[in-house]
Amino acid sequence: MTLKIGLVGARGHVGEALIRIIDAHPDLSLGFVSSRERVGKPLSDFFPGLKQDLVYSQVAFDEVGRQPVDVFVLALPNGMAADCVSSIERFHPDALVVDLSADYRFDSAWYYGLPELTRTHAAGARRISNPGCYASAMQLAIHPMRDALDGAVQCFGVSGYSGAGTTPSDKNDLRKLADNLMPYALVNHIHEREVARHCAPVEFIPHVAPHFRGITMTCNLHLSRGFEASEVRERFESAYANEPLIHLQSDPPWVSDIAGKHGVRIGGFTLDASGRRLVVVSVLDNLLKGAATQAMQNINIALGIDEFTGLELEKTA
Incomplete structure (x- = not known):
């Protein structure tokens, strides 16, 4: 039926x-x-x-x-x-x-x-x-480390202009976006509050770029103890082992590789010398995933x- x-x-x-x-x-x-x-x-x-x-x-x-x-x-x-x-x-x-x-x-x-x-x-x-699209990208990048966070996660997000919808505005005006990166809603974005409610505290800084679709989310996580790179990778692999829409990779993913696709790519996984600062990058198509x-x-x-x-x-x- x-x-x-x-x-x-x-x-x-x-x-x-x-x-x-x-x-x-x-x-x-x-x-x-x-x-x-x-x-x-x-x-x-x-x-x-x-x-x-x-x-x-x-x-x-x-x-x-x-x-x-x-x-x-x-x-x-x-x-x-x-x-x-x-x-x-x-x-x-x-x-x-x-x-x-x-x-x-x-x-x-x-x-x-x-x-x-x-x-x-x-x-x-x-x-x-x-x-939300930004909120999905943030939460999927943060979730496997959620219990090890030490303070809010800083999230630098860049979206294609389709995220601004079809109603004309500065954020989908290609003349203004050309050769540009447009910051907006620099504090208290609704997706910042959404992620804080459902996952973890974040400090989110959104931007719009002149490409049509796709989000790049770079997340800076401060951790409560030192981690080894292998331990971080094991956490992500365990969290998403049976998730066909989530793909992990060593290098930071590019948004052009996910545009028009249903999944999410998460990578980068870079720790500082102390093992207590981790940077993770996630990309997804804002219109799809x-x-x-x-x-x-x-x-x-x-x-x-x-x-x-x-x-x-x-x-x-």
């Missing part, structure tokens, strides 16, 4: 990535795609070759819950999910809801779905908050489908 997914906020970069992933999924199909800007236009105008063609609709937020689908995915800007959730609670309370914004990442009633770190708590979840891929993992888990169904796993040596 094919289950249907309704996508609210389908015009954005993440919404477009989800359309492609859902279209390739053997057990799921699109029930509706809602986008104010594209209402009345067929998906095939934007996605040639889709197995399933629909017409973009405009579903009012307070009517979302009336739609006959099994799963609702909310791919809206921060602060806009509540009306949709209220409608779903009123008309379709048993439906699965995945919110890609930050609106419920601090709500203990919602399952925080970073599968590699939290899937053991996913049983029975019907309200899932998808982690930072959003759409992670949403599909969460949907699969919640529906009892193999977690990686619909995702093309990267083959590494």
Whole structure:
């Protein structure tokens, strides 16, 4: 039996990535795609070759819950999910809801779905908050050393401009980004607070670069005791031994190697002479593992489908 997914906020970069992933999924199909800007236009105008063609609709937020689908995915800007959730609670309370914004990442009633770190708590979840892209990159780089931290982790993040969304701003203006690196939100970024809540204290400094997609996260960890390089590597290998989307390497990974792929690469693993300062680099595609891929993992888990169904796993040596 094919289950249907309704996508609210389908015009954005993440919404477009989800359309492609859902279209390739053997057990799921699109029930509706809602986008104010594209209402009345067929998906095939934007996605040639889709197995399933629909017409973009405009579903009012307070009517979302009336739609006959099994799963609702909310791919809206921060602060806009509540009306949709209220409608779903009123008309379709048993439906699965995945919110890609930050609106419920601090709500203990919602399952925080970073599968590699939290899937053991996913049983029975019907309200899932998808982690942020920067926050995913930080947590996956920090988690294996979490119990050995001595103070906040300094995280220098660089994102492609797709992370700024489709609404015009300085952070996605290619004329301003050309030959540039744009720092912003230098303290108290929402992903800094998110990581502090779910993993460990961090001091996060985000930047936007002129490439379209992908995040590079360089994490500077101060440790409570001296470590050997082999011990650090063993911790990461043990933590991610059975994770097909996480690939470890000795050299610092490059964001160009992960763009358009579902996984995460983590490497660098450099200690200072004391063994108490460790630098780790993680890279991921902000539209995929930072959003759409992670949403599909969460949907699969919640529906009892193999977690990686619909995702093309990267083959590494």
